[in-house]
Amino acid sequence: MPHPLVPPILHWFDAHRRDLPWRAADRTPWSVLVSEVMLQQTPVVRVLPVWRAWQERWPGPAELAGAGHDEVLRAWGRLGYPRRALRLHDCALTVVERHGGVLPADEAGLRSLPGIGEYTAAAVVAFAHGxxxxxxxxxxxxxxxxxxxxxxxxxxxxxxxxxxxAAAVVPPDDASAARWNAAVMELGALVCTARAPACTSCPVADRCAWLAEGRPPDALAQRRRRQGWHGTDRQARGAVMALLREAVGGGTVEAAAVEAACPDADQRERVLAGLLADHLVERNGDGLRLPRGPHLQGARTAAPTPPAAAPR
DNA sequence: AACGCGTGGCT
DNA sequence: TAGCCAAGCGT
Known part of the structure; x- marks a missing residue:
């Protein structure tokens, strides 16, 4: 006996699911993973063009592993949270080096990889492997x-x-469970939205506790507090990264331009230290640029290892 | 465990 | 209009 929410939501999904490219028949576990990482905290419409270009350029982990950090960060564009791009690249290197180029198919193996947490591992298991x-x-x-x-x-x-x-609601068999996961997510994305839920179009309106109670407002609304944006280090990081992504010819941005993008000296120092620590930028003389190569140790390709004590 | 991390569209 | 919000993760 399935949970009462399951049959109507599965039925609704059959009629209303979006034809997203990472759901197409030609998807691979890796292409699904790429979509999931890009979709972390990021709207579908913004991910679509970037995902398509990314798939064409780096269809699998082996191809991505051969890319440089600068290429990866530029291809990531304005998706936000650029550390995700480096983690995905790092993930590709690990898959090539330690898993024979094959993405692990089990949750524990997936979760051991950089950038893959509880949600993403579960999503790959369901959406890529059914x-x-x-x-x-x-x-x-x-x-x-x-x-x-x-x-x-x-x-x-x-x-x-x-x-x-949540586990008690997921059907026991693989195929139904995978469908349920996609269906209930889709319902949340399209109907049961945070701001303006379309309860009149909801397949479980007749069994929804919140609707039955007259859609009471969030009792915890005051407890949620957002970090500000204007003038924050986060905004400044974004400004510096945008500057470097758009640098002509992939070149170096001079110190003066960085100062213009982030005028406050204390903030600039903090932000640059953070970006350097995150391997999102590297120094080039007095200027700054996107990092050229993978920073991880170990040879992924036949490329020769640079001599050990190379001076800077 | 709470916090930091981008970006842009929507109301 | 200025918050609010969007398929989280790592520390």
Whole structure:
């Protein structure tokens, strides 16, 4: 006996699922992974063109492993959180070096790779391999919070109890479980949205605790506080990275231009230290540029290793 | 465990 | 209009 939410949401999904390219028949586990990493905290419409170009250029981990950090960061463009791009590259190197070029298919193996956490590992298992997992992203959490708890929004942090309950809803067999994960996510993305849910179009409106209670507002709304944006280090990091991505000929941006992009000296020092530590930039004389090569140790290709004590 | 990490569209 | 929000992860 499936959970009462399952049959109507699966049926709804059959009629309303989007034809996203990473769901197409020619998808690979790697292409699914790339989509999941790009989609972390990033809207689908923004990911689409970048994912397509990325797939054409680096269809698998072996191709990506051969790319330089500067190429990868430019291809990432304005998706945001550029550390994700480096982690994906790092992930490709690890797959090539330690897994024979084949992405692990189990959650533990996936989670051991850089940039792959609980959600992404579960998503690859379900969406790339069609096997059972418990996908718990913000969409799924919101649907379950509303339908089962009568809460407007999920809590700030995922709890063990929430995982257990979500697992109890996932059907036992692989095929249905994989479909359920995609379906409930899709419902959260298209109908049971955070801002303006379309309850009149919802397949489980007749069994939703939140709707039954008259859609009460989020009780925890005041507790959620967002970090500001204007003038923050985060904004300054973004400005410096945009400057370097757009540097003509992949060249170096002179110190004066960096100062113009981030005028406050203390902030500039903090931001540059952070970017250097994250391997998102490297110094070139007095200027700055995107890092040229993979920073990890070990030979991935036949490229010769530079001599050991190379002076800077 | 709470925090830092990009970007741009929407209301 | 200025928050709010979008398929999280690592530390």
């Amino acid at each position: 096997r059972r997992s418990v996908v718990l992203d913000t969409n799924v959490r919101r649907v379950l919070a509303r339908a089962l708890d009568g809460a407007a929004l999920p809590t700030a942090h995922l709890t063990a109890g929430e995982r257990t309950r």
